[in-house]
Amino acid sequence: MLTVGLIVEDPKAKSIHSKLLEINRANKAFFIMNLNSENILKVRALTKSVKLEEKTLDLLQDINLDVNAGDTLAIVGSSGSGKTTLLSILAGLDLPTTGEVYLKKHSLHQCNEEQRSEIRANHVGFIFQQFLLVNSLTALENVMLPAELANMDNAEQLAKDLLTQVDLGDRLDHYPSQLSGGEQQRVGIARAFISKPDILFADEPTGNLDSKTGRHVADLLFDLNKQFGTTLVLVTHDLKLAARCQRQVIMDSGCLAEGKVEDIVEGTVDVIVEGIVEDTVKDQVETPAETLAENPAGTLAGTKVASEG
Numbered sequence: 001m002l003t004v005g006l007i008v009e010d011p012k013a014k015s016i017h018s019k020l021l022e023i024n025r026a027n028k029a030f031f032i033m034n035l036n037s038e039n040i041l042k043v044r045a046l047t048k049s050v051k052l053e054e055k056t057l058d059l060l061q062d063i064n065l066d067v068n069a070g071d072t073l074a075i076v077g078s079s080g081s082g083k084t085t086l087l088s089i090l091a092g093l094d095l096p097t098t099g100e101v102y103l104k105k106h107s108l109h110q111c112n113e114e115q116r117s118e119i120r121a122n123h124v125g126f127i128f129q130q131f132l133l134v135n136s137l138t139a140l141e142n143v144m145l146p147a148e149l150a151n152m153d154n155a156e157q158l159a160k161d162l163l164t165q166v167d168l169g170d171r172l173d174h175y176p177s178q179l180s181g182g183e184q185q186r187v188g189i190a191r192a193f194i195s196k197p198d199i200l201f202a203d204e205p206t207g208n209l210d211s212k213t214g215r216h217v218a219d220l221l222f223d224l225n226k227q228f229g230t231t232l233v234l235v236t237h238d239l240k241l242a243a244r245c246q247r248q249v250i251m252d253s254g255c256l257a258e259g260k261v262e263d264i265v266e267g268t269v270d271v272i273v274e275g276i277v278e279d280t281v282k283d284q285v286e287t288p289a290e291t292l293a294e295n296p297a298g299t300l301a302g303t304k305v306a307s308e309g
C-alpha cells in the first residue's frame with residue numbers, strides 16, 4: 001500500500017486539514033504533520049468524581065483532548081453531560097480527580113490554588129454560564145477587575161471601550177442587580193476580554209441573549225480569535241454557533257467524542273470523526289424540512305450559517 005504524507009505549515013489551514021483527515025480515514029494511508037501547531041491545551045485521561053454521602057458520582061470519564069493555539073472549539077452536549085465541569089477544570093478553576101491538564105505547558109493538575117490563580121490571570125478568560133459578577137461592584141468596576149489584578153495601566157479606558165462594544169456604554173455605573181440577565185452576561189463577556197487572554201473559555205456565552213445581540217457577541221468572540229489569535233473554547237447548545245467553530249466535540253454522560261454537528265442533530269455520537277463544518281451545514285440545508293422537524297434539536301434547519309463563518 002502506498003502511504004502518502006503531507007506537511008501542513010499553516011495551522012489555520014483547517015478546511016484542507018479536515019478534508020485530508022477524511023481521505024486519511026477512507027484510505028488509511030495518509031498522514032499529516034503540522035509543523036507549526038502548538039498545543040495550548042492538552043488533556044490526558046482526565047476524570048472527575050464527587051462523593052455524595054455513600055455514593056460516588058463520576059462526572060467526567062477518561063477525557064483526552066488537544067487544542068492548538070488559535071483554534072476555535074465548540075463543546076456541545078445535553079444538559080448535565082458535564083460541559084461546565086470540564087470547562088472549569090480546563091480553565092484551572094477546579095482540579096480533576098485523576099489525569100493531567102496542561103495549559104501553555106503549565107501542569108494545572110499539579111498546581112495549588114495560588115499558582116492556578118496566577119496562570120488564570122496571565123493567560124485565561126472565562127465567561128461563566130451564571131455570569132458570576134461581583135454584586136458590590138458596578139459594571140465598569142467588574143470589567144476592570146481582571147485588568148487591575150494583572151497590573152494593566154489603562155484598565156478603566158479599556159473597560160469603558162469594551163462595555164461600549166457590548167452596547168453597555170450607558171450602563172457603566174449600574175450594579176449587577178440593576179441589569180437584566182442578558183446585560184449581566186455582556187458585562188461578563190467584556191470582563192473576559194479585558195486581559196486579552198491567550199485562551200478564552202465561554203460557557204453558553206449567548207445563552208441569555210436575543211438572536212441579534214447573540215450574533216453580535218459571537219462576532220466579537222470570533223474577531224478576538226482572528227485579531228489576537230485567541231484560542232476559543234465554547235460550550236453551547238446553539239448549533240449555529242458551534243458550526244462557526246473549526247472543531248466540535250460532543251459531551252455525552254461525562255465522555256467526550258469528536259463529532260459532526262449532524263451527529264448532534266441526530267442525537268448520536270456513534271460516528272467519531274472530526275467535524276467538517278462546511279459539509280455538515282450544507283447537508284443540513286439540503287435535508288428536507290420534515291426530516292429536521294422530527295429532530296427537536298435540529299436548530300440548523302433553514303440555517304444561513306454556512307456563509308457566516
Ligand SMILES: Nc1ncnc2c1ncn2[C@@H]1O[C@H](COP(=O)(O)OP(=O)(O)OP(=O)(O)O)[C@@H](O)[C@H]1O
Binds near residue numbers: 059078079080085
Ligand atoms: N459539585 C457537584 N456535586 C454533585 N454533582 C455535581 C456537582 N457539580 C456538577 N454535578 C453534576 O454533574 C453533572 C454535570 O454538570 P455540569 O454542570 O457540568 O453539566 P452541563 O453539561 O454543563 O449542563 P448544562 O448544559 O445544563 O449547563 C450534573 O448531573 C450535575 O448535577
Ligand SMILES: [Mg+2]
Binds near residue numbers: 203
Ligand atoms: Mg453547564
